[in-house]
Amino acid sequence: MADYKRAKWAQWADYVRSLDDPAKNFEKPEALDDLVVIDISSRSMAGCYCSSLLAELGAETIRIEPPGGDLVRTYSPHGITEKGTGFAYLQEGRNKFHITLDLEKEEGREIFKQLIGSADVLIETYPAGQMDAWGIGYDVLCQLNPRLLYASISLHGQFGPDSDRKQYDYDNVSQARSGIQYGTGEVLPEGKTFDDMPWAVPTKAGPWIAWAVSGTFAALGILAALHHRELTGEGQAIDVSTPEAYQRLQDYALHWYTDQGVIQERFSNLDTALWLYGFFPTKDGGVFLGGLRLEMWKAFVDILGKWDEWKADEWTTLAPFMKKDWQLKYQAMINPLTSQYTSQELTQKSIDYAKSGRLAPITPVVAEIVSPWKTMHDENWNDRGLFTPVQDVVYGSVVCAQAQWKATETPPRTKWVCRPAGYDNDFIYLRYFGYGPVKLAELKEKTVI
Amino acid sequence: MPAVFKDYVKNKFGRPGPLKGLRVLEVCTLLFGPSGPSFLGEMGADVIKIELPPAGDVTRSLNPFGWLYREQGPMFMHINPNKYYMALDLHIDIAQEIFKELCAKSDIVEFNLRPAVTNRWNIGYEDIRKVNPSIIYIEKNGFGQWGRYAEEDRPSNDGAAQALSGYAWMSSFPKQPPLKQSIWICDYYGGLMGEVAVLAALHHRRKTGKGQYIEMSQSENIMRTMGWIWPYQQLTGKGAEPSGNRDQCLCPADTFLCSDNRFVALAAPGPDEFKGLCRAMGKPELAEDPRFRDHGTRLKDENAVAILKIIADWARAKTADEIEELGVRQGFSASRLHNAKDMYENPHRRERDFVKHVDDPLYGRYAEHCFPVMMSKTPPKIKWTVRPVGFDNDYIMTKILGRSRSQINELYTHGVLGKWKDMQGRRPPKEWDGKTGAILRG
Numbered sequence: 001m002a003d004y005k006r007a008k009w010a011q012w013a014d015y016v017r018s019l020d021d022p023a024k025n026f027e028k029p030e031a032l033d034d035l036v037v038i039d040i041s042s043r044s045m046a047g048c049y050c051s052s053l054l055a056e057l058g059a060e061t062i063r064i065e066p067p068g069g070d071l072v073r074t075y076s077p078h079g080i081t082e083k084g085t086g087f088a089y090l091q092e093g094r095n096k097f098h099i100t101l102d103l104e105k106e107e108g109r110e111i112f113k114q115l116i117g118s119a120d121v122l123i124e125t126y127p128a129g130q131m132d133a134w135g136i137g138y139d140v141l142c143q144l145n146p147r148l149l150y151a152s153i154s155l156h157g158q159f160g161p162d163s164d165r166k167q168y169d170y171d172n173v174s175q176a177r178s179g180i181q182y183g184t185g186e187v188l189p190e191g192k193t194f195d196d197m198p199w200a201v202p203t204k205a206g207p208w209i210a211w212a213v214s215g216t217f218a219a220l221g222i223l224a225a226l227h228h229r230e231l232t233g234e235g236q237a238i239d240v241s242t243p244e245a246y247q248r249l250q251d252y253a254l255h256w257y258t259d260q261g262v263i264q265e266r267f268s269n270l271d272t273a274l275w276l277y278g279f280f281p282t283k284d285g286g287v288f289l290g291g292l293r294l295e296m297w298k299a300f301v302d303i304l305g306k307w308d309e310w311k312a313d314e315w316t317t318l319a320p321f322m323k324k325d326w327q328l329k330y331q332a333m334i335n336p337l338t339s340q341y342t343s344q345e346l347t348q349k350s351i352d353y354a355k356s357g358r359l360a361p362i363t364p365v366v367a368e369i370v371s372p373w374k375t376m377h378d379e380n381w382n383d384r385g386l387f388t389p390v391q392d393v394v395y396g397s398v399v400c401a402q403a404q405w406k407a408t409e410t411p412p413r414t415k416w417v418c419r420p421a422g423y424d425n426d427f428i429y430l431r432y433f434g435y436g437p438v439k440l441a442e443l444k445e446k447t448v449i
Numbered sequence: 450m451p452a453v454f455k456d457y458v459k460n461k462f463g464r465p466g467p468l469k470g471l472r473v474l475e476v477c478t479l480l481f482g483p484s485g486p487s488f489l490g491e492m493g494a495d496v497i498k499i500e501l502p503p504a505g506d507v508t509r510s511l512n513p514f515g516w517l518y519r520e521q522g523p524m525f526m527h528i529n530p531n532k533y534y535m536a537l538d539l540h541i542d543i544a545q546e547i548f549k550e551l552c553a554k555s556d557i558v559e560f561n562l563r564p565a566v567t568n569r570w571n572i573g574y575e576d577i578r579k580v581n582p583s584i585i586y587i588e589k590n591g592f593g594q595w596g597r598y599a600e601e602d603r604p605s606n607d608g609a610a611q612a613l614s615g616y617a618w619m620s621s622f623p624k625q626p627p628l629k630q631s632i633w634i635c636d637y638y639g640g641l642m643g644e645v646a647v648l649a650a651l652h653h654r655r656k657t658g659k660g661q662y663i664e665m666s667q668s669e670n671i672m673r674t675m676g677w678i679w680p681y682q683q684l685t686g687k688g689a690e691p692s693g694n695r696d697q698c699l700c701p702a703d704t705f706l707c708s709d710n711r712f713v714a715l716a717a718p719g720p721d722e723f724k725g726l727c728r729a730m731g732k733p734e735l736a737e738d739p740r741f742r743d744h745g746t747r748l749k750d751e752n753a754v755a756i757l758k759i760i761a762d763w764a765r766a767k768t769a770d771e772i773e774e775l776g777v778r779q780g781f782s783a784s785r786l787h788n789a790k791d792m793y794e795n796p797h798r799r800e801r802d803f804v805k806h807v808d809d810p811l812y813g814r815y816a817e818h819c820f821p822v823m824m825s826k827t828p829p830k831i832k833w834t835v836r837p838v839g840f841d842n843d844y845i846m847t848k849i850l851g852r853s854r855s856q857i858n859e860l861y862t863h864g865v866l867g868k869w870k871d872m873q874g875r876r877p878p879k880e881w882d883g884k885t886g887a888i889l890r891g
Contacts, residue, residue, distance in 0.1 A: 004597045009565035012573075013595035020664060031649040034656070043719060045676070057649045071719055071744065075698040077681060077689075079748030087677035087684070088698050128450070138451040138825075155782060157823070159454040162797040167782040168719065172694070172702045176714030177784040179792045181694075181704070184631040194706055199622035199693060202712055202786055204704065205630055206619030206691050209638070212674035214821075216641050221822035223648035224467035224492050228827050230655055236826035237453050243784075244803045244821040247792060249637040252513060252523035254804065257789035258816040260516060264789050269629045273513040273524060277608055279617070279629050286626060288612040290604075292479070293507060323515050351601055365604045369627045372615030372678050373688030380597045386669055387679065399683040404673035405646045406593065409661035410653045412646075417680075 020406040022385030022413075030058025031410035035226075037061040037121040039096065040103070040112075043071045044125035044169045045208055046153045046242055048092035049215030051123050054222070055095035056402070056412035059121070062428055063096040064112070066103070067447055069421030083395060085418055088208075091400055093418030094390075099429065100422040100449045108448045109136055111433070116141050118432055121149045121222055127166040128158050138237040147235040149225045151218045157241035169242050174210035177243035180250050183264045183272075202266065214245035270331060275321040276300060278331070279369060280338045287343050289334075290365035294318045299357060300364035303349050304337045307358070343368035392417045425449055453825035458802040460828075466493020467827035471651075472555040474499060474548075475532075476539065478506045480607065480633050481589055481667055482561030483528050484640030485647070489557070490531035491820040492829045497551070497845060498529060502536035502867020505838035509874030519812055519878040526834045527817065530807070536839030536867045544865045545571045550850055553580040557647055561589045564599045574662045585650045587663040589643055594664050610635035610668040615689075616675065622693035638674065639667035700747040701726070701756055704786070705764035705772075713769040715760070715776060715783035718744050725779035729772075730763045809834045810886030811878060836886070837877045838869035844888040 007013060037059045041047020048063075055061035065073075076086025085093070102108040113136060116122065122141065124131060131137040131152075138150045155169040155177075156162040167173075175181045185203035188194065194201055221238045229235055252273065253264040264272060269279035276291040291297040298312045307313070310333075320326055338346060347366045354363035370378075376387055376399070385403035392398055395417055402414045429435035435443070443449045471494040475486040483498065483506070490496040500506050508525040518526065537544045549572065552558055558577065560567055567573045567588065574586050591605020592598035611617040611629060621628040646663045654660055672679075677698060678689040694704035694714070701723075702716035717726040720736075720743070727735040735741055740752040747756060764772060769785035776783030787795065793816060798804040807817045812834050820829035846852040846866070860866040869875040884890050 004600065007565075007600035007602060009568070010600065012565040012568050013600055016594040016662075016664065019662065029653070029657075031653040049674075053645060074718075074744045074748070076677065076748065077697045078750055079745040080681075080685070081745070082680070082684060086698065087681045090680045091676045132451070138453060142453075156797065157801060159450045159457065159823075160797045160801040163450065165777045166780060167776065168716075168722070170696075170699065170702060170716035170718075170782050172696045172699075172704065173714045173716050173782045173784050176704060176712070176786045179787045179789060180630075180632055181714070182786045182788040185628065186625070199625045201694070201706070202704070203620065203622070203628060204694050204714075205616070205634070206621075207616060207675045207678070209634060209674055213638060213641070216638070216645060217822050219645050220488065220641065220648065221467075221824060223645065223652065224822075224829075225824060225827065226652060227471075227648065227655075228467040230652075234826055236824055237451055238825070239454065239823040240821060241801070241803075243787075244798065244801070244818075247803075248818050248821040249634065249641075250632050250792075250818075251527045253789040254792045254816055254818060255518065255523050255527065256513060256516060258793050259518060262516070262789075264513070264631070267631065269626070271608075271629070272631070273511055277606075279608070279612070279627065281626070288608040288617075288629070290606045290608050292511065292606070296604075318510070319515070322512060351603065354602060354604075361602075363604060365606055365609050367605070367609035367612040369612040369617055370615060371618045371688050372675065373682055375613065375615040375672065376679060376682055378613075380592070381669065381672070384593060384596050384666070384669065386672055389683070399679045401672045401675060401679050404642060404670045405663055405665040407646065407650065407661055407663045409659055410650060 019408040020411065022403040022406060022411060025411045025413040029410055033058035035059040035120040036118055037123065038064065038115060038119045039123045040064045041123055041125035044153065044211065045072055045088060045092060045171070046169060046211040046215040047123045047125040048072060049212055050151070050153065050218045051096065052092045052094050053216065053219040054121065056414060057410065061096040063093070063098050064101050065098065065421050067100045067449060073421065084420065090395065090398060090418050094400060094414050095416060097424040097428050098419040098421060099425050102448050103134060105448055107446065109134055112136060113144060115432055116145050116148060119145065119148060121151065123151050123218065125153045125169055127168060128154055128156060128163045129166065142235060145235070147229060147233060149222050149229065149235055149238065151222055151238040151240070153214050153218050153240045153242060155242060157244070158239040171208040171211045172204055174242035174246060175204040178210060178246040178250065179253065180246060183253065183266060185266045187266050187268050210242050210246040213249060214240050214242035217245045270327050273322065275318060275327060276364065281335055282338055282341055282343045282346060284342045286369045287338065287346050288365065288367045288369060295359050295362045296364045297321065299353060299359045299362050302358055303353055303364070390414050390417050394419060422449065454823070457823060457825065457828065461802065461830055464827055466829050467824060468492045468494040471495070471557065473557040473559065474551055474555050475559045477559055477561045479508055480528055480636035481639050482559065484637050485643040486559055487528060487530055487532070488641065488644050488820070491831055496532045497535055498532040500534070500536050500838055502538055502839055503870035503875065504872070505536060505875055517873065518815065520873050521812065521835065521878065522874050525874065526812070529835045530831050531833060533841040533845060534836040534839065535842050535845050538864055538867060539570050539572065541865050543863065547850070547865065548572055549577065549580050552577045552584060554849060555584065557585045559587050563590060563602060564594045578660070583654055583658055583660040585647055585654065585660050587643055587647055587665065589639060589665045589667065591667060593666040605667065607633040607636040607667065610671055613668045614671045614675070616671050619675070619678065619689060619691050621691045623691060635667045635671045639665060639670045642670050695757065700744065700753045701760055703757055705761050707764055707769040707772065708766055709768040711769040712786045713764060713772045713783055714786065715772065715781060717781035722781040725781045729775040729779040735759070807831060807834055811836065811881060838875045839867050841888060842866050842868070847889065
């Protein structure tokens with residue numbers, strides 16, 4: 001890593017790093033290595049993401065797919081696969097054992113029920129009602145294993161008027177139903193139509209954020225339920241509906257509508273509720289600018305050299321700047337100024353201002369809007385272990401986002417990225433059922449596995 | 450429906466949340482910091498929010514286009530339910546000692562300060578570990594506690610994380626400038642993942658008695674959600690590029706404009722779902738077309754463009770609700786884009802008690818989201834909203850630390866404890882009678 005000027009508090013940084021550097025993760029214990037997690041999720045990456053989080057923390061995670069593999073293995077840009085598996089699953093197969101089992105068959109379900117006796121957690125993403133129809137719903141499984149934590153992640157949840165819609169949960173549909181996509185995107189200028197500007201429409205987030213959010217909420221619910229179980233011995237059913245999970249991260253829109261009748265609409269790259277807070281153009285791209293306190297906004301105006309002209313001295317409150325007309329007025333004034341600099345120049349100006357500016361150490365947030373290519377090659381993130389490739393026995397060296405947090409005792413870690421469907425049949429069926437080659441061949445013959 | 454969810458809503462308050470008995474301290478402002486402890490509070494933990502008197506959390510000032518609710522910042526209300534409000538000036542050594550006393554009696558402590566600030570305030574991990582070796586201690590900020598960006602002392606927030614992670618880059622239409630999300634996704638998602646770290650640490654503590662220190666950067670955390678992008682870039686040697694509303698890993702999965710000028714999102718990647726969609730379009734033969742015969746084939750660019758064009762032309766002649774209804778009938782996933790009105794009026798959300806009215810002693814009755822995880826034996830719940838700065842000081846000092854009236858008064862005199870500034874969002878709402886909602890009433 002290139003040299004940089006060390007902070008005055010470098011000793012603290014070095015101290016923390018000595019305790020939580022991900023490079024040392026494998027020397028540490030694992031928080032969940034006493035748990036067995038079964039993931040039978042289907043078509044939805046929310047379930048896989050949820051079980052990944054638990055697997056990264058050490059849970060023995062068994063992913064059950066139908067013979068031939070789950071549809072998620074085909075999810076990939078342009079349909080490209082690596083040794084038969086799409087790029088998406090090459091991230092979320094991590095640390096899991098992969099077995100096949102046909103739940104459509106009675107014999108498959110009987111084996112599944114046996115496995116539940118050894119399980120702490122079950123994750124499923126079928127449309128509500130499917131598990132019950134197969135005779136392996138919570139009401140049955142909790143009789144077999146009262147300590148079981150049974151987590152369902154679905155489009156419509158396990159109860160409520162829409163829950164009998166037999167639909168799978170897809171990220172783009174959940175983003176649409178959450179109410180968040182509606183309020184995100186370019187504003188269509190007056191007099192233009194969607195045909196003129198097909199990009200000025202409600203726009204979803206590119207990454208599978210609805211799936212990630214519902215998967216993470218489910219993981220959080222599972223861990224909280226685990227706490228309760230350890231105290232009482234009691235298992236339970238957990239129900240997460242993906243649009244609700246994602247909607248929970250929307251903030252004031254619901255309250256605004258009920259109190260004022262206002263429906264939150266798109267506001268392009270500004271923010272309905274914050275100033276200074278938006279994306280602005282630069283000579284070579286764009287930057288995010290942020291300053292939620294008056295002094296930070298003033299510091300930015302100072303950096304632009306407009307302190308006197310805009311009379312920043314006289315401003316006593318940020319309140320009027322949050323209004324729509326002021327935001328648009330100042331955006332029009334700022335755009336030509338930021339366009340004179342490169343993103344890097346503006347970022348550096350903010351860092352320098354914190355040291356020697358009129359309002360130092362106060363300074364605005366300036367962040368270049370970068371491509372994920374640039375992110376992946378940024379030395380800072382690599383130094384912090386984000387993109388350390390995983391050396392996988394099947395797939396070779398694969399970059400996975402990891403080390404999403406650092407910890408002194410039980411950090412998350414990635415040991416392998418994925419396995420082909422059924423790769424671990426021999427080991428897992430032997431470990432849990434004592435099934436050797438003869439029995440496995442028989443099950444394979446009957447296409448149960 | 451599993452029998453355990455029958456009457457779930459009716460009996461919700463018949464059982465405590467799963468984290469009953471845990472005590473959480475937060476020294477957090479804005480959104481990234483406070484969101485996580487709220488999730489714990491909704492699951493039954495006792496959360497004490499510690500603010501610096503008299504102005505407290507800056508979020509109290511924030512508002513959409515000038516709209517405040519009974520003088521309070523609406524996002525402050527949304528992000529901080531179910532907490533106790535204490536104002537303690539942590540710059541003062543006596544306050545730091547009181548804070549340590551509270552830590553000794555707590556399970557979890559959360560901060561979102563710039564790196565090394567907790568250490569400067571004598572409440573860094575080492576200081577707290579001395580009084581409580583099993584404490585779970587988490588610091589959340591832009592860039593963590595070490596590394597170049599942290600040491601440059603760069604300020605950060607949600608928008609910066611959207612920009613630096615590549616998230617915004619991937620969220621626009623092709624050849625259009627990167628697009629910012631309308632929600633503070635990196636704040637909220639960081640808060641959420643932070644609690645996964647905390648609760649995993651809690652399980653480890655139960656087994657070993659050991660606490661731990663956790664640091665989280667919001668940029669790093671959002672990168673974890675970006676899945677296929679990283680191996681795609683590594684293994685193809687190409688940068689990932691955005692694709693608007695089209696999901697580039699599933700086909701068909703996109704958003705379409707309908708005859709009523711509304712939008713519908715649909716997805717039908719499975720063989721049964723794709724057949725259902727073709728039937729709904731009155732073109733069952735498309736399911737047999739060699740260009741579309743299986744998911745992998747459909748994902749090839751020319752085939753994906755062809756099928757999405759066919760769907761777009763069909764959707765343009767139907768209303769969004771008609772397509773949603775066809776999805777239910779023909780077995781593919783589809784939803785009209787919901788907005789704030791739907792969030793409030795949609796009967797499904799209401800019957801699940803996901804959207805409900807909070808009945809608050811200070812702020813009255815208002816609409817809010819509940820916790821989105823339904824738990825059959827330990828239902829999470831929302832109970833009350835925010836309080837003025839320092840509103841619950843006396844209760845906490847009496848109930849948890851056993852201080853007398855005169856001791857508490859002395860702390861006020863020296864500015865160790867403080868109460869609200871006479872300012873919007875800090876003081877009680879105008880309608881307040883001086884008593885309602887106060888736990889100790891003299």
